[in-house]
Amino acid sequence: MVLLKSVPPPTEGVRHEQAETTAIMDGKGLGCGTLYVAETRLSWFDGSGMGFSLEYPSIGLHAISRDLSAYPQEHLYVMVNAKLSDENEAEMAENVHDDDEDASSGGEDDDDDEEGVITEIRFVPSDKAALESMFSAMCECQALHPDPEDDDSDNDFEGEEYDVEEAVPEHGQGDVPTFYTYEEGLSALTQEGQATLERLEGMLAQSVAQQYHMAGVRTDESNAEFEDGMEVDAGTTVAGQFEDADVDH
Amino acid sequence: MESAENQTPEPELVAGFSSIRERTIAENSLVILLQGLQGQVTTVDLRDESTARGHVVNVDAFMNIRLKKVLHRDRRGRLTQLEDLFVTGRNVRYVHIPDHMDIMETIQGQLAKSHRVRNFAGGRKEYAKKKS
Numbered sequence: 001m002v003l004l005k006s007v008p009p010p011t012e013g014v015r016h017e018q019a020e021t022t023a024i025m026d027g028k029g030l031g032c033g034t035l036y037v038a039e040t041r042l043s044w045f046d047g048s049g050m051g052f053s054l055e056y057p058s059i060g061l062h063a064i065s066r067d068l069s070a071y072p073q074e075h076l077y078v079m080v081n082a083k084l085s086d087e088n089e090a091e092m093a094e095n096v097h098d099d100d101e102d103a104s105s106g107g108e109d110d111d112d113d114e115e116g117v118i119t120e121i122r123f124v125p126s127d128k129a130a131l132e133s134m135f136s137a138m139c140e141c142q143a144l145h146p147d148p149e150d151d152d153s154d155n156d157f158e159g160e161e162y163d164v165e166e167a168v169p170e171h172g173q174g175d176v177p178t179f180y181t182y183e184e185g186l187s188a189l190t191q192e193g194q195a196t197l198e199r200l201e202g203m204l205a206q207s208v209a210q211q212y213h214m215a216g217v218r219t220d221e222s223n224a225e226f227e228d229g230m231e232v233d234a235g236t237t238v239a240g241q242f243e244d245a246d247v248d249h
Numbered sequence: 250m251e252s253a254e255n256q257t258p259e260p261e262l263v264a265g266f267s268s269i270r271e272r273t274i275a276e277n278s279l280v281i282l283l284q285g286l287q288g289q290v291t292t293v294d295l296r297d298e299s300t301a302r303g304h305v306v307n308v309d310a311f312m313n314i315r316l317k318k319v320l321h322r323d324r325r326g327r328l329t330q331l332e333d334l335f336v337t338g339r340n341v342r343y344v345h346i347p348d349h350m351d352i353m354e355t356i357q358g359q360l361a362k363s364h365r366v367r368n369f370a371g372g373r374k375e376y377a378k379k380k381s
Contacts, residue, residue: 057339059337060296060340061295061336062335063334064332064333067329081340139313139335142335142337146313
């Protein structure tokens with residue numbers, strides 16, 4: 001049989017609620033109830049308060065089906081990468097976890113699929129026009145739960161908004177891009193770090209005058225004088241030169 | 250917005266990123282190529298060995314793919330039509346790139362769109378001034 005538990009439906013972050021929705025799990029009808037598309041989980045509960053919840057990471061795909069030759073009613077189809085038995089949700093979570101371990105090396109492991117460890121759920125609302133809202137709400141919530149194990153470490157973005165255009169001071173050290181291959185490489189630098197880097201680059205450039213390509217700035221030989229420690233001056237000089245270059249027409 | 254040729258929509262919509270984080274992730278991986286498929290019809294092979302062929306509505310940085318007007322073929326070859334389909338990145342095995350698409354151009358075009366968004370507010374005139 002199918003699991004039914006009395007876990008209360010989510011009350012917060014409910015993106016969409018659809019009453020009079022029948023749930024069919026692996027072909028077995030569970031009756032009529034209410035579907036809650038919440039940010040934390042997808043839940044369905046029948047009139048007596050019994051139902052089930054699905055965690056978004058376990059949901060493989062969802063779709064709107066209007067093909068009546070495939071299924072006699074228009075519905076929201078959800079494929080879950082887990083087997084929902086009449087044990088409890090913990091077991092389902094466990095199955096998902098096991099799947100994760102099996103598939104950890106690049107997702108090529110077909111074992112879980114060949115064993116058929118998926119559950120197909122169809123949510124049939126009485127109001128067919130609601131299908132799009134249900135679908136969209138699920139898309140939004142699904143996007144809130146990116147798969148943590150698939151990302152390689154490069155994707156680990158600190159979240160601090162870094163944009164080299166914004167971080168670079170207004171007085172226009174605009175030749176900076178010539179030294180940066182990828183802007184994202186700078187994402188580890190704070191604004192202060194950025195300024196320091198530019199100052200150091202400037203010093204380095206002035207000690208190797210010919211190799212320094214800078215937009216609109218001529219690197220004079222005389223600047224080599226500063227290489228032994230007039231750091232602040234060098235920075236100011238550089239900035240000054242930039243300012244000139246920056247004044248356009 | 251869906252056609253790669255149509256450059257008129259607002260830059261933010263064109264770039265289509267919902268966060269700086271997503272943009273960073275996308276620009277550092279080949280997902281940026283998949284995002285260039287927006288509006289195209291293609292086939293996505295899923296992890297469970299089913300396939301879904303339809304119009305690409307959106308691909309996000311996590312490779313979650315949204316398709317519309319989909320023909321879904323399950324493992325056993327049974328066909329189903331689906332209006333809208335959202336498959337999580339984790340469940341994507343392959344995405345077919347249409348033969349007519351130039352991959353390098355698509356990637357470069359996507360990156361250019363993204364950079365236009367960045368420069369939208371103020372620009373780096375120094376780029377234009379760069380001389381040998």
